[in-house]
Amino acid sequence: MPEPTDPFVIEPRIASQTHTLADGRELIYFDDVDSSLPETRLPDARELAARPPTASMRQDVLTGDWVSIAAARQNRVMLPPADLDPLAPASPTNPSEIPDQYDVAVFENKSPSFGPLLADDNQPEGVEDLATIGIGRTRTSVGRCEVVAFSPASTGSFGALSRTRARTVIEAWARRTHALSQFDAIAQVFPFENRGEQIGVTLHHPHGQIYSYPYITPRTQRLIDSVEQYGPSLFADVLASEQAGERVLLQGEHWTAFVPFAARWPVEIHMMPHRHVPDFAGTTLEERDELAVLYLRLLRGVDALYDTPTPYIAAWHQAPTRVHRDDIRLHLQITSPRRGADRLKYLAGSEAAMGAWIGDIPPETTAANLRAAIARADEENPV
Known part of the structure; x- marks a missing residue:
């Protein structure tokens, strides 16, 4: 039998603090152990429209797979120039998604494939409900999609990070996995990094994502x-x-x-x-x-x-x-x-x-x- 899972632990030298963006999304800063950043961070001063409706899912009856139809993703930024980088610390000419300087930042995606439960009567009723096969079945794409900005630099990837910064990102993965796993609607948490235009990335900024699904993925x-x-x-x-x-x-x-x-x-x-x-x-x-x-x-x-x-x-x-x-x-x-x-x-x-x-x-x-x-x-x- 496998060894018992260790209780969740954190590296206390990696500080974190949670903020709220102008449209209500959550933003979390994670600071390197040797960070020189101040404890206080600027608020999000933007005027943002309300969050788009949460996407919906449709079931492929031939496989049982669920396909999220997230039309709001069509409007996401596509390979912007460095001076309009949405993951750079905000400036007077670039009101980005991250209001202040940071080491590592995690925030809710503005146009997620899986999002918060809004006023809705078609939410999933657990993994058993989603495992049922039927023609024309739909459900709200309840879950969460987070962006993990590895660095304030506008170009690069995980491999370009310092050892200290890499450790901060890994700590963020651990803490976010633990936090997201507490949501009743989330069945699986998936951290990942897409790197390179050949893969289909839409931002050159070094970053990854965390998807939290309402079902157990096909893989x-x-x-x-x-x-x-x-x-x-x-x-x-x-x-x-x-x-x-x-x-x-x-x-x-x-x-x-x-x-x-x-x-x-x-x-x-x-x-x-x-x-x-x-x-x-x-x-x-x-x-x-x-x-x-x-x-x-x-x-x-x-x-x-x-x-x-x-x-x-x-x-x-x-x-x-x-x-x-x-x-x-x-x-x-x-x-x-x-x-x-x-x-x-x-x-x-x-x-x-x-x-x-x-x-x-x-x-x-x-x-x-x-x-x-x-x-x-x-x-x-x-x-």
Whole structure:
């Protein structure tokens, strides 16, 4: 059986404070341990329109999947110039989403795919309700979408952060996972980072997001099916198998990163904690400290594969908030469509239509290339 989950702990040297934006959305500042910022922060002085209606979901009766129809997202900012960066600290000429200077800031998305429950009689009635199959079923997209601004800088990504700043972001992930998991309507919390225009990012500013869903996501449901077939030791056995193989990239006291046995993407990396932890809220301070170092080394290695930055999705998969906590382990999945210096993998007929994947590069070759890239990055830019 897995070890009991540790009680939720915080790094007391990383201060946080909560504010309210002009339209009622929540904003939370997280300060580095060596921050020079003042405790008092400026209020949001903008005059904002009321928040848009919460999106609605429609069920695909052929799969049971829920599709959020979030029309307000059509109006979001698309690759603005640096002087109009909506994640930069506000200035007289740029009334941004963040009113003052900051180290790390987390706030509710202005046009979310999943949002607060407003006056509505079509809210989900739990995961059992959402698991029911029927034609023409709709529900309000209750949940929460948050933006995590990694830095006040207008360009960059997580891999460009300092070790101290990376640790602050990880602390924010842990605290927000814990807080969001307390909402009855939220079934799963998902922190992630999209990096690069080839992935579809709409802002160059270094940032990630946290999605909180009212249902258990399709990918996690497939994982639950595998656990039920294999047994509760699935993650422990996968980790042991990978640690004994040739695809390990980095290994510390608490975490191991590797290219998985059946990698789908040209670049695909998984990272797992060495003990059973369902989500970031269950990690210890020591695990978060080591992760800040290993994760930076990993991402800098991904960028060192070629002469230009590598587009990727960094997805932190966590257990659902109330079920399967003892057998689904927190783990990272980094994927990139980049299969060469000037080539991308596109999802065509077999992958996009049938979900039947064809790998372009043997995972062992990818692992060897990544280990060499990490070594180059460590030499050029040590953490």
